[in-house]
Amino acid sequence: MGGLVRALVLPVARGLPWRPLAAGGTLGLLIAAGTRLHSDGVQPWLALLHLRAAALAFGLGLAFLLDDPARHTTATVPVRRLLRAGLRVALVAPVAVAWWGAAVLLVPAEGRPPLGDVTLEVAATAVLALAAAAAAVRLWEEPEPGQATAAVVLVTGVAAPLLMPGRWTLFVRLGVDRWDEAHRAWAWVLAGAVLVWVACTVEPVRRPLGGWSRSSPRP
Secondary structure (H helix, E strand, C coil), rough: HHHHHHHHHHHHHCCCCCCHHHHHHHHHHHHHHHHHHHHEEEHHHHHHHHHHHHHHHHHHHHCCCCCCCCCCCCCCCCCHHHHHHHHHHHCCCCCHHHHHHHHHHHHHHHHCCCCCHHHHHHHHHHHHHHHHHHHHHHHCCCCCCCHHHHHHHHHHHHHHHHCCCCCHHHCCCCCCCCCCHHHHCCCCCCCHHHHHHHHHHCCCCCCCCCCCCCCCCCC
């Protein structure tokens, strides 16, 4: 198995959608750097908004991670889908960690919100984007779900803070009493997104919605 993974690293790395990832990451860093444009200094609550928006931008790039024009060609290779998708995530994970470190450093130190809690929000946002892309692949065998997934992530990310009932306490303001409660909820969101990603990444045993699964024999 180790030899197989090593043999897959270069082909998978070459096939990754680096341009959308770079675009989303760059936009996120620009949003984070916007905290330095406030002449009177940045307040933690404002920095929190910048970092949440930066996380959404990076999530838009991650929505393209499972794009693979050759998906139907490689569906019969003797490598499980979970391994192929997991390798994509593993290759991008160091980039995501470095991106988040850069985003944090772009925010003035005196204005940074609690980084542990905000990192939880960012991780949940990233995994939700991956889970949405995996669901598109699983249900519709879509080889390049990135554009549709990014649209869903963008609409959800913008609408959720406006439409979500206050009692769900996900998008709370800094310093309110429900801050800890909100981040316990974010932890559940992250765990649920991981489970959805795994469930949607294993090979389907039934036909997906809308047609024949290429991983199953023809009738």
